[in-house]
Amino acid sequence: xxxxxxxxxxxxxxxxxxxxxxxxxxxxxxxxxxxxxxxxxxxxxxxxxxxxxxxxxxxxxxxxxxxxxxxxxxxxxxxxxxxxxxxxxxxxxxxxxxxxxxxxxxxxxxxxxxxxxxxxxxxxxxxxxxxxxxxxxxxxxxxxxxxxxxxxxxxxxxxxxxxxxxxxxxxxxxxxxxxxxxxxxxxxxxxxxxxxxxxxxxxxxxxxxxxxxxxxxxxxxxxxxxxxxxxxxxxxxxxxxxxxxxxxxxxxxxxxxxxxxxxxxxxxxxxxxxxxxxxxxxxxxxxxxxxxxxxxxxxxxxxxxxxxxxxxxxxxxxxxxxxxxxxxxxxxxxxxxxxxxxxxxxxxxxxxxxxxxxxxxxxxxxxxxxxxxxxxxxxxxxxxxxxxxxxxxxxxxxxxxxxxxxxxxxxxxxxxxxxxxxxxxxxxxxxxxxxxxxxxxxxxxxxxxxxxxxxxxxxxxxxxxxxxxxxxxxxxxxxxxxxxxxxxxxxxxxxxxxxxxxxxxxxxxxxxxxxxxxxx
Numbered sequence: 001x002x003x004x005x006x007x008x009x010x011x012x013x014x015x016x017x018x019x020x021x022x023x024x025x026x027x028x029x030x031x032x033x034x035x036x037x038x039x040x041x042x043x044x045x046x047x048x049x050x051x052x053x054x055x056x057x058x059x060x061x062x063x064x065x066x067x068x069x070x071x072x073x074x075x076x077x078x079x080x081x082x083x084x085x086x087x088x089x090x091x092x093x094x095x096x097x098x099x100x101x102x103x104x105x106x107x108x109x110x111x112x113x114x115x116x117x118x119x120x121x122x123x124x125x126x127x128x129x130x131x132x133x134x135x136x137x138x139x140x141x142x143x144x145x146x147x148x149x150x151x152x153x154x155x156x157x158x159x160x161x162x163x164x165x166x167x168x169x170x171x172x173x174x175x176x177x178x179x180x181x182x183x184x185x186x187x188x189x190x191x192x193x194x195x196x197x198x199x200x201x202x203x204x205x206x207x208x209x210x211x212x213x214x215x216x217x218x219x220x221x222x223x224x225x226x227x228x229x230x231x232x233x234x235x236x237x238x239x240x241x242x243x244x245x246x247x248x249x250x251x252x253x254x255x256x257x258x259x260x261x262x263x264x265x266x267x268x269x270x271x272x273x274x275x276x277x278x279x280x281x282x283x284x285x286x287x288x289x290x291x292x293x294x295x296x297x298x299x300x301x302x303x304x305x306x307x308x309x310x311x312x313x314x315x316x317x318x319x320x321x322x323x324x325x326x327x328x329x330x331x332x333x334x335x336x337x338x339x340x341x342x343x344x345x346x347x348x349x350x351x352x353x354x355x356x357x358x359x360x361x362x363x364x365x366x367x368x369x370x371x372x373x374x375x376x377x378x379x380x381x382x383x384x385x386x387x388x389x390x391x392x393x394x395x396x397x398x399x400x401x402x403x404x405x406x407x408x409x410x411x412x413x414x415x416x417x418x419x420x421x422x423x424x425x426x427x428x429x430x431x432x433x434x435x436x437x438x439x440x441x442x443x444x445x446x447x448x449x450x451x452x453x454x455x456x457x458x459x460x461x462x463x464x465x466x467x468x469x470x471x472x473x474x475x476x477x478x479x480x481x482x483x484x485x486x487x488x489x490x491x492x493x494x495x496x497x498x499x500x501x502x503x504x505x506x507x508x509x510x511x512x513x514x515x516x517x518x519x520x
Contacts, residue, residue, distance in 0.1 A: 061271040062286040070270065072199045072261040080199050082257050088212050090155060090250050091192055094185030095219030096226075097162065097243050098127045099332045101178075103228035103351050104236030106336070111236075112171040117474035119171060121333040126175050128329060129467035130182020135190040135456045140300030142191045144293055146265035147198070148258055154187035155254060159247040166240030186459075189216060193444075193455065198261035214365060217433065220332065221358030228336075228351025263287055300453070308457035312510055313446070316499050317439045318461040323496060324401060324435045325462045326469030327489055331357070331408075331425065333470040334477065342482075343418050356422035360404075360429025367430075368393060368437040387445035388507045390438050391500065397434020398497040402490035404428035409486025446511055 063071050072080075102124050109120055142150040161181035168174035196208050227239050260266055267285035275283045289296055307314045332354070339345045339353045372393060379389040408424030440455065447454040476485045503510075 059280070059282040059284060060286045061267060061274055061283055063267075070266060071263070072259075072266070073201055075199065079259070083199060083259060083261065084196065084208060084212065086250070086254055086257055087151075087188060087192055087195055088215055090151070090254070091188040091212060092215030092219050093243070093246055093250065094158065094188060095216050096223045097158075097181065097185060098223065099124070099220040099329075099354070100223030100227040100230075100243070101127075101165075101236065101239045102224050102332050103336050103347065104231035104239055105333075106347070107231060107236045108171070108174070112174075114171055117478075118471055119175075121470045121473060123171065123175055123178060124333045125329050125467045125470045127178045127182035127185070128463050130179045130184075130463075131186045131189070132460045132463035132467065134183040134186030135459050136301055136304065138187050138190045139304075139453075139456050140297045142194065142262065143264075143300055144296060146260050146262045147191055147195050148260045150187060150191060151258060152251070152254060154184045155247060155251045157184035158187075159244055159251060162240045162243040162247060166237040166244065186463075190456065190459065195261050198263060213437075214362075217361045217365065217436070218358050220328070221354050221361060221429070224332070224336075224354040225351040229348055232346075232348035264289075303453040304456035304460060307447075307453055308461060313503060313507060314443070314454055314457050315461075316503065317442070318458045320496055320499060321435055321439055321458060322461045322465030323469075323493060324397075324432050326465035327401070327405070327428065327493070328357070328432055329466040330470040330473040330489075331428070334473045335425075337474070338412055338477075338482065339418070342412055342415055345418070353418075353422060353425075356425040357429035357432075360426035360431075361433050363426075364397070364430035364433025365437070367396075368433060372437065372441065385445075386508060387442050387511070388504060390442040390445060391504050391507065393438040394435060394500045397431040397438075398493070398500055400427045400431030400434060402493045404431055405486040405490040405493070409490075410483040413482040 067074055069075070105120050105124060108123065109115065114120075138150060138154065158181055161177050161184060164177040165174055165181060168177060192212055193209070196212060200208050226242075230238050230242060260269075264285065264287040267287050271283050271285045271288075275281055291299070308318060309315070335353055336350050339350055340347070345353065372390065375392065376385055376389045379392075380386070404424045404427030406424075407427065408421045411424065412421040439458070443454040443458060476488070479485075480488060
């Protein structure tokens, strides 16, 4: 069941300890008959309407008032930030692992006696393909069994598959385990925003989301820096051994520190405890769904695909991000060869060239954080803060991405001083943030109750772009050269940019049109 994260804050009654206190709770609840009838007649979500009925039921278990310490929103700041700090560390580790291996690819190809350029690219990007499939299973599992179990299981699997990558004895074996590591590694990227929503109130989430988002974006840029030195000094296998060691340490910390934050699971545990204490088998959670676990799972799996296929806005914006994300990983899989062949940079130092993208991402994140909410308030002019007011910030990114690609491609082809193509990648990194952040924020604002599904749909298409577009990189550069090859990518980015204007002008009409009001 999809639940509004504000529900625990607005419709609280004292949790029962005995049947008599339950009856008293019912009499004193601020949910009156009129509110109940309104909920039943107006609310489109039958599960939430059923919850409204249950909340005047004396057998319902809810929070012990607005200050209940079991409610993650009321946890002490130290406990909240311990959870978020650990989550951010795990979130950094999995994108870090996506690209850390890139500088070691030439060693892998020599060890496994392969000269296939397609396989050299795919062994890196197949990890991101796992990101496309993982969320479809991981997201519904977190709604059925809670966040913590899903985090622990997938962190353990990520550790196992990373170790298996390092112990691989063939290229096909390495590709399979890279894919599985990507599936497990998608967990913190999929569930993290939900954990933040569980723990922080709406007016506090912007800052926390920025802190949590940065590792997702910076991790892939930092990975090759470490990987280049490690591969040169100890061999490509140690990229995976280091990941295994770091993951094991974080898993141990998580088992000790991390706590469940998902309200339906917490209340269900409370109801189970009270059933045992009171002997009343009828006690049940206020957030318990009327659907069976199988129905919930199938509904959650289908919803992202349904939104992606049937919503023009979700599909269009996800396609735009998929192209930009694909460019990022195309560069990750080719920059090692470009800077080694064109500039003679050694294998041990080649990872430093990726820092240009990371610097651009950091600059873009700072600029977006500084202007996004200000622009929203300015355009709203004291009125409704429409989701479409997030989209104008797409324009700077739509300009920086093609400019960065052209600058990088032509200066690298003519061997202009290495700092100039690096500046091109910096523009690309900033432009990528200019695409990611406005679209991500828009999807959360536009599909509030189904924001997780909208983001999952976005992640699926984005990850497919990141997995398959890089496969064309080496062949494209061989056929067109670095200059025209990157110019082609720039022209494609410019060609799809008019959709920004289209959604700015017609996005609200499309979003609110009855034809596109999906029955989710």
